[in-house]
Amino acid sequence: MWSLYGIIVCGVVFVVGQSSLAPYDVRIEYYKAETTKDLVIGTDYPYFCWKLPLTNQRDVRQMGYQLQLRSENKLVWDSDRINSSQSIHVPYPFKQKLEELTHYQVRLRVWTSALETASSWTLWIPFRTSVYNFQQYLLDHNDEVSWIGSTQIYMNELRKEFNVSNTSPIQSATVFISGIGYYELYLNGDNVDPSRKLDPGWTTYQKRTLFASYDVTSKIKLGMNAVGVKLGNGWYSQEQYLLPSVPEPTYGPPRLMFILKIIFNNSDQMNVYSDQTWKGRQGSIIHDSVYNGEFVDGRYDRLNWTRVGFTDSLSLWITPEILPSPVDTTVNGQLTLQDMPPIRAGPDALHFEVEYDVDEDRSYLSKKDIGEILGASLKDKGILHPISVIIPTLNVHIFDMGQNMVGWCRFKFHGPRGVGIHIRHAEILSQAVVSTGKATGGIYTDNLRGATASDTYILRGDPNGEIYEPRFTVHGFRYVAVFGSPTPLLIDDVECPIVHSETTVKGHFSSSNSVINQIQHNIVWGQLGNLMSLPTDCPQRDERKGWMGDAALSVNEALYNFDLSKFYLNFLTLIKDVQLLGFVPDTVPLSFGFYPADPNWGTALPTITWQLYRHYNDIQIL
Ligand SMILES: *[C@@H]1O[C@H](CO)[C@@H](O)[C@H](O)[C@H]1NC(C)=O
Ligand SMILES: *[C@@H]1O[C@H](CO)[C@@H](O)[C@H](O)[C@H]1NC(C)=O
Ligand SMILES: *[C@@H]1O[C@H](CO)[C@@H](O)[C@H](O)[C@H]1NC(C)=O
Numbered sequence: 001m002w003s004l005y006g007i008i009v010c011g012v013v014f015v016v017g018q019s020s021l022a023p024y025d026v027r028i029e030y031y032k033a034e035t036t037k038d039l040v041i042g043t044d045y046p047y048f049c050w051k052l053p054l055t056n057q058r059d060v061r062q063m064g065y066q067l068q069l070r071s072e073n074k075l076v077w078d079s080d081r082i083n084s085s086q087s088i089h090v091p092y093p094f095k096q097k098l099e100e101l102t103h104y105q106v107r108l109r110v111w112t113s114a115l116e117t118a119s120s121w122t123l124w125i126p127f128r129t130s131v132y133n134f135q136q137y138l139l140d141h142n143d144e145v146s147w148i149g150s151t152q153i154y155m156n157e158l159r160k161e162f163n164v165s166n167t168s169p170i171q172s173a174t175v176f177i178s179g180i181g182y183y184e185l186y187l188n189g190d191n192v193d194p195s196r197k198l199d200p201g202w203t204t205y206q207k208r209t210l211f212a213s214y215d216v217t218s219k220i221k222l223g224m225n226a227v228g229v230k231l232g233n234g235w236y237s238q239e240q241y242l243l244p245s246v247p248e249p250t251y252g253p254p255r256l257m258f259i260l261k262i263i264f265n266n267s268d269q270m271n272v273y274s275d276q277t278w279k280g281r282q283g284s285i286i287h288d289s290v291y292n293g294e295f296v297d298g299r300y301d302r303l304n305w306t307r308v309g310f311t312d313s314l315s316l317w318i319t320p321e322i323l324p325s326p327v328d329t330t331v332n333g334q335l336t337l338q339d340m341p342p343i344r345a346g347p348d349a350l351h352f353e354v355e356y357d358v359d360e361d362r363s364y365l366s367k368k369d370i371g372e373i374l375g376a377s378l379k380d381k382g383i384l385h386p387i388s389v390i391i392p393t394l395n396v397h398i399f400d401m402g403q404n405m406v407g408w409c410r411f412k413f414h415g416p417r418g419v420g421i422h423i424r425h426a427e428i429l430s431q432a433v434v435s436t437g438k439a440t441g442g443i444y445t446d447n448l449r450g451a452t453a454s455d456t457y458i459l460r461g462d463p464n465g466e467i468y469e470p471r472f473t474v475h476g477f478r479y480v481a482v483f484g485s486p487t488p489l490l491i492d493d494v495e496c497p498i499v500h501s502e503t504t505v506k507g508h509f510s511s512s513n514s515v516i517n518q519i520q521h522n523i524v525w526g527q528l529g530n531l532m533s534l535p536t537d538c539p540q541r542d543e544r545k546g547w548m549g550d551a552a553l554s555v556n557e558a559l560y561n562f563d564l565s566k567f568y569l570n571f572l573t574l575i576k577d578v579q580l581l582g583f584v585p586d587t588v589p590l591s592f593g594f595y596p597a598d599p600n601w602g603t604a605l606p607t608i609t610w611q612l613y614r615h616y617n618d619i620q621i622l
């Protein structure tokens, strides 16, 4: 006995319910309207998908649809009824292209063979357009927008205050930002999107650097405002663990490109750009590396550094240098909108489209039939709590997450100012005692090879305790060993967000065979942990690269389990970025291996293309 639910993308009719419901699961350019908070598209000609309203009749077909588009509460287009059965990849039906930098709302209704009358309308679904040709936009503003950073210090905190003096109401405020390797954006004290992590995605930076856009209309106020950006090395600066045959990239220090565009109701505009009016310093992150973790000195944290009126007599804030753009226009390099869901942590990273847990009441398979699956559930809201802690020696705590996971942990520490705590991550323990199932030894890290996968945090000595959570690194682990906490740690002092490119569970498999069920469990966890803006081969050791062989072998599995259209479309673009005379390399971005790739590695380009087409039935992909 087995069951396999819901593996087809848009346009499936499920059987339940009432008449005159609205179409649902609307997608604009593949982005699910329901789960995308601020839907930004980089095209003037989007495609739409939807599912037909639920009905209890069989053999229901779509007879027609109608789309309406409005902007600033004015109807700008009405398609009227279009007699067509198409409900996936429906091309934008309006003659007039979408304008850039504009907020729109769309709604739709359908006619089906089940009903004489039209379905209800969907709600108005908001989305907005980006700047379409960003490269040109930057050229046009050449003297104003700069990439800023420092070759003198590790400048990883940059800030600026600005005065919004126009008293007309703010109609929109939009940020365009690229901070590489990684960035975090703060406005008036708040992280603008705290679940968004390790952004932007990894690319061959000289060919393509990604920027993101944020709608910050509600965060900007009349009078003084402050913006702050943290930067990290990510894949840009260092430590890529290459074969001697491939030179380490010499990109240079992290850098920031920032544009805030405010449009007022009276049509006035105001722009804030990254330039030498900003100030920068080295913040509390002394060092950060994807493989080797962070070294953070909490004593250098400055509360309120992204608020207006901040002063800091204790650290050196200096004028940033203007650094070259990461993009090399002589090789046709481009700065493009990151056109895929970002990496996120915790509950915002994973959505569900199928019933996931075996439900004792409704399923013919009970938990007893299928056997207990070892490990955590994907339904644990994206945050794991340790299932146990052992204290092998004084001042060492080893937490067991009960499940190999990818992300990091958030710790609550107490202790005197200046004391350092060291955190290591491992997949297994060195000496598990079989008879008790308990480990007596420490963690086993030989399989991490050159990656230290460790974080060090120096306490600032807050009497109420302090939270440490890494920002610019990611670990693959089941066990976390904490060395040197001055006070005993409890299980409640540790929680570990799961981190991966945002996606939706689309398929689920369970059978009466507990071994196969456990394999499926391991597959989905292994797959999620390797969705790091591109498909990686592993999340823990000194590798974690876009190995083409691994990507090609896993793509069919990945698309059955998860919605990853945009993720793989982005990867295809990255592959094309490094194609040379038709050849593709073994890893993308090229950081290991050769041109041309081994045959089964190079076939990733046609294989991923073909599997995407098979799963999404989108002829444009070919
Ligand atoms: C669409 O189909 C409806 C119902 O059959 C019909 O009344 C209408 O004229 C058709 N519209 C067009 C544009 O063909
Ligand atoms: C901001 O600009 C307005 C208008 O020019 C001015 O009245 C106000 O004093 C400025 N605020 C600050 C804090 O400089
Ligand atoms: C913008 O101005 C128009 C009149 O020009 C007014 O109708 C509208 O309510 C204003 N919008 C906001 C957000 O204040």
Ligand SMILES: *[C@@H]1O[C@H](CO)[C@@H](O)[C@H](O)[C@H]1NC(C)=O
Pocket (backbone or CB within 6 Å): 303, 304, 307
């Ligand atoms: C930070 O800002 C908050 C809110 O403005 C204020 O209450 C607090 O005193 C500030 N803390 C420091 C250390 O400046």
